[in-house]
Amino acid sequence: MTMPSAIQTPQVLLTSAGRAWSGLSADFIHIPRGRVHVPGGDLHRLGMHFGPPVKADCQCGGRRMRRVQKPGDIDIVPAGVDGSWEDDADCRILRISLTPSLIARVAEEMGRGAGTAQLRPQMQVRDVRLEAIGWAIKADLEADIPSDPLYIDLLANALAVRLIETANGGMQAEGRNAAKLSARQLRMLTEYIETNLDRKLHLAELATVAGLSATRLKILFRNSTGVPVHQYVIRRRVEHARALFTATTMPASEIAAASGFAHQSHMASTMRRLLGLTPGEIARQVNDFRPNLQNPA
Numbered sequence: 001m002t003m004p005s006a007i008q009t010p011q012v013l014l015t016s017a018g019r020a021w022s023g024l025s026a027d028f029i030h031i032p033r034g035r036v037h038v039p040g041g042d043l044h045r046l047g048m049h050f051g052p053p054v055k056a057d058c059q060c061g062g063r064r065m066r067r068v069q070k071p072g073d074i075d076i077v078p079a080g081v082d083g084s085w086e087d088d089a090d091c092r093i094l095r096i097s098l099t100p101s102l103i104a105r106v107a108e109e110m111g112r113g114a115g116t117a118q119l120r121p122q123m124q125v126r127d128v129r130l131e132a133i134g135w136a137i138k139a140d141l142e143a144d145i146p147s148d149p150l151y152i153d154l155l156a157n158a159l160a161v162r163l164i165e166t167a168n169g170g171m172q173a174e175g176r177n178a179a180k181l182s183a184r185q186l187r188m189l190t191e192y193i194e195t196n197l198d199r200k201l202h203l204a205e206l207a208t209v210a211g212l213s214a215t216r217l218k219i220l221f222r223n224s225t226g227v228p229v230h231q232y233v234i235r236r237r238v239e240h241a242r243a244l245f246t247a248t249t250m251p252a253s254e255i256a257a258a259s260g261f262a263h264q265s266h267m268a269s270t271m272r273r274l275l276g277l278t279p280g281e282i283a284r285q286v287n288d289f290r291p292n293l294q295n296p297a
Helices: 100-109 128-142 149-167 183-195 203-210 214-225 229-247 252-258 264-275 279-294
Strands: 011-015 024-031 034-038 044-050 054-060 063-069 074-077 083-087 091-098 122-125
Touching: 011 128, 024 128, 024 149, 044 128, 044 149, 054 074, 063 122, 074 083, 074 128, 091 100, 091 128, 091 149, 100 149, 100 214, 128 149, 149 203, 149 214, 149 229, 183 203, 183 214, 183 229, 203 214, 214 229, 229 252, 229 264, 229 279, 252 264, 252 279, 264 279
Parallel strands: none
Antiparallel strands: 011 024, 024 091, 034 083, 044 074, 044 091, 054 063, 054 083, 074 122
16 A cells, blocks of 8 residues: 655745735745645645656646656646645745735726636646746846836736636637837826836826726737837836936936936846946946046147
8 A cells, every 4th residue: 555645844935025026926946855735725825846856746626637747737726725735755836825815806907807817727737928927937036126016916917817818718819910109108107107216116006197997008008009018118117227327417316216227236137238338337338428527739
């Protein structure tokens, strides 16, 4: 008679705890060889496999599957559903949790019926879009400097949209991809962003300014500007910081705060990535140029 494996306790390697994420949380965990039981809770959960393949015996929502778990395999466990996973070797999992209220809100914003917000247990899902979101979340957990809350809001929204689609046979969101913001909406948004570059912005806040749902704003803003809203905000922060370096003698730490960066090194790394220049290099260019203005040939 084969004795059941001892219940293992996952080790949290990375966590979003303390990062003030809204509607979404994540942990990157190491699971020792053996059996793990996850009781049903108040949140929807996803587990995305990282690392070498392992043989697994999985039970969830009344279903059982013996399989080889490969990198990118995703299990979807709705709120209130428990499950157990027994692996023949150590593995690493990105565990993502979402609130049912987020799923329900996004379903409503997509114009779907209430039934579309009801997720179902799924094991070994292969989905390029879900996997890409998982990699983005893991990258943010690994970063020394947390991303802007607006970026996390967008990831949470994108994850909710895709989960609703996969729960309904993988159908795509109803196409409104050609639609754009009105000139007035775009002006109000860009002016609001410009006025509030020095503080953290959230997707719901910008949606309120435009008079749209968060899901609708995400689509229309990209259609209107060619870039996601969080990338637009980051670029405007970088340009604002460069303008302050060029036109003022403010200390770099004050420029970072005035431009909405977490701190001076966050500003420096972002400017280097987007402009190919550090704040120091920009300041030297300005200093080299100013004497020429004062003493023209």
